[in-house]
Amino acid sequence: MAMQQQEDSAPAMPGHEPVAAHEGAAGTEGHSGGMPQFDFAQWPGQIAWFLIVFFGLLLFVRFFAAPKVGGTIELRETKIADDIAQARQLKSEADAQAEAAATDRARSRAEANKLAQESKAKARAEVAERLAAEEAKLAETTATAEAAIAQARSKAMTNVGDIAQQTALAIVEKLTGRAASAGESAAIKAGRG
Amino acid sequence: MAEQPAIEPMHQFLIHKLVQGPVFQIGGVNFDMSITNSVASMLVGAALIVVFFLTTARGSIVPNRAQAVVEALYNIVDRILVTPIIGHHGRPYIPYLFTLFMVIAVLNLMGVVLAFGNLAGQSWTFTVTSQLAVTATLAVLTFFSVFILGFIKHGPKFLTLFAPSGMPPALLVFMVPIEMLSYFVRPITLAMRLFGNMLGGHVVMSLFGSFVVALGIVALSGGVATLALIPSVLSFAMIVALTGLELVVAILQAFVFTALATVYLNEVVNFGHGH
Numbered sequence: 001m002a003m004q005q006q007e008d009s010a011p012a013m014p015g016h017e018p019v020a021a022h023e024g025a026a027g028t029e030g031h032s033g034g035m036p037q038f039d040f041a042q043w044p045g046q047i048a049w050f051l052i053v054f055f056g057l058l059l060f061v062r063f064f065a066a067p068k069v070g071g072t073i074e075l076r077e078t079k080i081a082d083d084i085a086q087a088r089q090l091k092s093e094a095d096a097q098a099e100a101a102a103t104d105r106a107r108s109r110a111e112a113n114k115l116a117q118e119s120k121a122k123a124r125a126e127v128a129e130r131l132a133a134e135e136a137k138l139a140e141t142t143a144t145a146e147a148a149i150a151q152a153r154s155k156a157m158t159n160v161g162d163i164a165q166q167t168a169l170a171i172v173e174k175l176t177g178r179a180a181s182a183g184e185s186a187a188i189k190a191g192r193g
Numbered sequence: 194m195a196e197q198p199a200i201e202p203m204h205q206f207l208i209h210k211l212v213q214g215p216v217f218q219i220g221g222v223n224f225d226m227s228i229t230n231s232v233a234s235m236l237v238g239a240a241l242i243v244v245f246f247l248t249t250a251r252g253s254i255v256p257n258r259a260q261a262v263v264e265a266l267y268n269i270v271d272r273i274l275v276t277p278i279i280g281h282h283g284r285p286y287i288p289y290l291f292t293l294f295m296v297i298a299v300l301n302l303m304g305v306v307l308a309f310g311n312l313a314g315q316s317w318t319f320t321v322t323s324q325l326a327v328t329a330t331l332a333v334l335t336f337f338s339v340f341i342l343g344f345i346k347h348g349p350k351f352l353t354l355f356a357p358s359g360m361p362p363a364l365l366v367f368m369v370p371i372e373m374l375s376y377f378v379r380p381i382t383l384a385m386r387l388f389g390n391m392l393g394g395h396v397v398m399s400l401f402g403s404f405v406v407a408l409g410i411v412a413l414s415g416g417v418a419t420l421a422l423i424p425s426v427l428s429f430a431m432i433v434a435l436t437g438l439e440l441v442v443a444i445l446q447a448f449v450f451t452a453l454a455t456v457y458l459n460e461v462v463n464f465g466h467g468h
Contacts, residue, residue, distance in 0.1 A: 036206040037392070043326040045225040046208070049232045050327050053239045054334075057296060062288040065246040069267040070287065072252045072260075079254055 165189060202399040206323055206392070231327075234319040238299045269448065270294055274455045282462050283455070290458075293335065294451040297322060301391060301443030305436060322446075323391040325384065332383035335454045343461040351464065383453060390446045394439045401435065404428035 214227035249263040275283040304320025408425035
């Protein structure tokens with residue numbers, strides 16, 4: 001308190017007139033190198049006020065600011081982690097489905113290929129079978145026709161022999177003026193043979 | 194020349210009363226609870242911090258700019274200091290360290306940002322953290338909270354802190370006093386570091402500010418004295434540069450104080466886990 005009594009009597013600082021009335025004794029000492037910070041009369045009040053202010057703020061930060069800010073940061077990180085995990089799970093599900101679809105497709109394709117192969121083989125077999133049948137029929141027809149031709153030819157050849165005999169007999173008759181004897185006829189027939 | 198203002202770099206640290214308050218006498222010590230310029234600055238700083246948190250701390254998943262700022266500040270304490278240094282056991286102490294950081298940073302910054310008031314000889318600006326009473330309170334409060342927490346958590350075993358393990362008993366005679374000295378000097382270094390940084394910066398700025406005015410007045414007398422304008426302008430440039438430096442120092446000292454508090458706290462929380 002001694003300091004404060006001195007305060008009022010302290011001479012005003014040049015250039016600081018507006019506040020001169022409040023300036024402490026340390027001001028005059030400060031001029032000669034003393035520091036106002038070591039005016040210990042000011043310490044208790046300042047310390048008490050600072051502790052009040054500091055603890056007030058500590059309570060405010062402890063029960064409002066820190067939980068709010070820290071909680072939000074934590075909440076955000078949890079949410080991001082959750083979202084990523086969820087996205088990962090969805091992706092793996094989608095991958096599994098894609099894989100299943102690919103397997104399905106491969107199987108269907110194999111089935112289709114097999115079916116195509118089978119029907120092709122079947123068609124080919126059928127074609128071969130029918131071709132064979134047709135060929136057999138054709139061969140039969142050809143054989144029949146050939147037989148008929150051969151028969152016709154041999155018949156025709158027989159007729160040719162008869163014609164030649166009769167022609168020979170007619171020639172003989174014309175040349176000799178008489179019909180050929182039995183011996184001659186036989187010779188003609190034999191000659192032919 | 195008679196009008197030249199005296200160069201008084203310490204004047205800015207003077208405490209004067211704004212509103213007379215009650216005076217309590219406890220144990221022979223007078224607690225004068227008057228609102229001084231120092232107390233007013235504390236209250237303004239506290240109000241700024243409260244308003245800052247109320248307006249920026251939203252619980253939004255997608256933060257806006259203000260929320261991003263408050264979260265970045267929180268992460269200075271959480272992600273840069275507490276989690277790397279102490280680990281998850283350090284979580285309960287984040288509110289204290291965060292308060293420490295915010296209080297020191299805001300009071301430091303108020304001193305720099307409003308410092309032009311000092312240059313103009315006004316007394317409505319005040320750097321609370323340039324008061325040894327305040328920095329000592331912070332340091333002692335932090336140091337002894339940590340020290341007492343050590344005893345609460347570990348009991349008398351905590352005193353083995355002063356006896357490094359694996360030390361030959363003969364050497365312990367020397368080591369224990371040295372360790373104790375280095376331990377109990379901590380609050381003093383904490384207090385003096387912050388006090389000295391804030392004091393030094395403001396004294397230098399105030400000196401250069403006085404040069405600007407004093408040399409300017411000299412220059413006004415005309416003639417050769419006009420040359421005094423050159424150092425006057427250079428001094429002004431120095432103030433601009435120093436203001437930038439002081440802004441860095443203001444934040445840095447808040448960080449350093451908080452970081453050291455975290456390191457001291459780590460010794461207690463992870464006591465006996467080898468460090």
